[in-house]
Amino acid sequence: MLIDHHEIPQVDMDFMNEVHKEDVDIINNIFEHILKYDGSDESATAIDKLYKEWIEHTVIHFQNEEIKMQEMRFPPYLAHKGEHDRALQEMRNLFSHWQQKRDIQALKIYFIETLPAWLQTHISTMDTVTARFFATGQSPCGGGVC
Ligand SMILES: [Fe+2]
Ligand SMILES: [Fe+2]
Structure with missing residues (x-):
């Protein structure tokens, strides 16, 4: 297992x-x-299928957060959306690299060194303050930060 559920903050x-x-x-x-x-081709296409499903899931994941941020007029919406766009682009770039080169090392490096740390950081910072705002209306913006 790469990521334990307990490592991801609620x-x-x-x-x-x-x-x-x-x-x-x-x-x-x-x-x-x-x-x-x-x-083998079989094991490459198995990764292709799962990776595509992951991109689709992530598009919906990010969109649902963005829709609610807009509905509730979350002040730092653009910062949070910008990070979603950047992360999704990185996932898509790696996927096309994988499809062209079948470079398993690049996948390993990303999944081990980049992805768990990114997910942990994103959820414990942006998603945490955003969810708090959704739940309580408490904005992270103060003193002209946003
Ligand atoms: Fe999220
Ligand atoms: Fe997010």
């Missing part, structure tokens, strides 16, 4: 915790397939 919104749990399950499953990769 935020003040259940719909977000639910989707984060699904995300961790998908990531762990892809990582299992990365470790089992044997260079």
